[in-house]
Amino acid sequence: MQENNYEFGLSCPIPINEYPNILLAHGGGGKLTHQLIEKLFLPAFKNEQLNSRHDGAVLEIGDMKLAFTTDSYVVKPLFFPGGDIGTLAVNGTVNDLAMCGARPLFLSIGLIIEEGFSIDALWRVVNSLKDSAAKANVKIVTGDTKVVDHGKGDGIFINSSGVGLIEHDLNISPLSIKPGDKIILNGDIGRHGIAIMASREGLTFESTIESDCAPLNGVVQKLLDAGIEPHCLRDLTRGGLATSLIEIAETSGLTINIEETEIPILEQVSGACEILGLDPLYVANEGRFVAIVPYSQAEKALKIIQAESPNRECRIIGEVRYPDKANGGFRGMVTLTTKIGSSRLIDMLSGEQLPRIC
């Protein structure tokens, strides 16, 4: 990770030769999002908790360690195969807490509803919020409702925040990973992104691709209960497996190498990616995570994760290595050993993945 040396002042620190307005890609999780975080948000709000750059903040209050996180959901379409904006709003926030090694307890739900949105659809969303919270064993304890003029929203937006309890002394963070650690992935990648894109673009396949949206706190708790000491946990949301691993590698300053042959992808998902010109490594997930664990615990951890997801393939997909020398110095990066045995760099996307011409 590069040092941020400049002072935060009144003038906007993003140079004027860059975009003067927000692009969709600023919210896409790639380089532009990181530019906003590093140049605007971190300098403005800097503090110890934020600077750890985890999925959520870890707060020590007296003897208690809490994890706290927030996320907003603006998905379109609102209802898609395998889930809806309600399941996302609960599971996304629950998973961010789980990735801190916390037991998620309480959620808040803020609804921003567009004038004219059907009460029937709202009822469906509320029910799925309820069901997802029950499934993830969390309570929705506070909330807020706002309505905006017709045309000023996209049906409904949801913000959810969550609090969880950390009941161990492990430091689960990208900074804790070590060379030799193994990287475990809890299933095939890319389902959520393709499910959304297929329903958005009206693409149909022989069998419907369903989102992988699911809570991950159960499996994380099982790992912790079994005495596994994960160095880092990270759910793979927008930006996919590639972006999550790059963030971890850059924060830790170490190299992560993954094996292309070990990364499970459903046939329908890889077929859809091929048609749309997308790389599945960058496609969003909502129920997948990587656990980076010490070498000696990898097989045991894999067995536990596999037992929690009997219907799909969980795999050890790679390992942490000492950093490679590149671009004038040592820095963290992600490399991939391809199916035919060569090696390549996995770089963060600059913007949205754009469909190719041919």
Next chain:
Amino acid sequence: MKYLEEYRDSSAAKEYIHLIKDTVSRPWTIMEICGGQTHTIVKYGLDEILPDKITLVHGPGCPVCVTAIELIDKAIELAGRPNVIFCSFGDMLRVPGSNKDLLWVKAGGGDIRIVYSPLDALKIARENPQKEVVFFAVGFETTAPANAMAVYQAKQQKLNNFSMLVSQVLVPPAMELVLGSPGNKVQGFLAAGHVCAVMGYSEYEPIAAKYKIPIVVTGFEPLDLLQGIYLTVKQLEENRFDVENQYSRAVLREGNIQAKQLMAEVFKTVTRKWRGLGDIKNSGLALGDAYSAFDAEKKFGLENIMVKESDECKSGLVLQGLLKPYECPAFGTKCTPEHPLGATMVSSEGACAAYYRYRSHQAAKID
């Protein structure tokens, strides 16, 4: 995966590498025409595992990269107009014009829509009769038939609110430009399989004969490319210069006759300016006279927008195989995917972007 994994099989790839190693006795330089092929080569690291005697250079076949900067400026000008819905393939949106790109216009309120087919743009035109719908028709021979179909249907259906900003380009004149360049190093070509699926390959036969150069019509998967390279090396070693067809599962010698007829009906051949390369005679397609009412440049009076290209971008040399992306002084420093000086750094098919994404660790080692 049917028809996908089979062409990425590692044991078959290793067999081809052995075959190539056993065949090659001298250094050879081979150019793959198409940006899609460049992407596969760099993504799978094929150039790394080939024998050192074989040098691959990357050709001008990336439609995003070669679209003239003034066409981008025209697109930006049109897309910003209040009554226009501007439709484009996705990767044109980040291509820098003189001082901004289409994403910038979109963020400023321009109605820009990413479509997967020109026929989607036609549908948008039908649904929005009070708006002008413009489709950005870029691409090689591959996209030309579908783009021709869109205009053909628009005329049939009297969709007068539909028009196209056309920047179609053709492969054979660009190949001749590369071969005719005084510094040319290219000794064999991998022709672009999808272009040939439309056009066939008989038009390459005179080029192979005139320049005494082997041309192998090649697909886009790793095994396609390895087999294409093997066939090219074999010809070079045997001192042959034929046109061969590696991509026979998709390509016939005569191509797709119906598609070619439709292209002939709608388009005419013109001199076109290529980004980084300049004017190339007979290298482009424009709407024929019978379809000129659908020509957005004429319809909106954009014909006089002229732009000078930056001297800093060496993409012209990269596109001719005379410069490797990392040999450019701006590569990875002044020119990155976030701040591209030229379009070869923008499209995933652009040689510079492919090297930056997959190789910047090695480019640094070379330094």
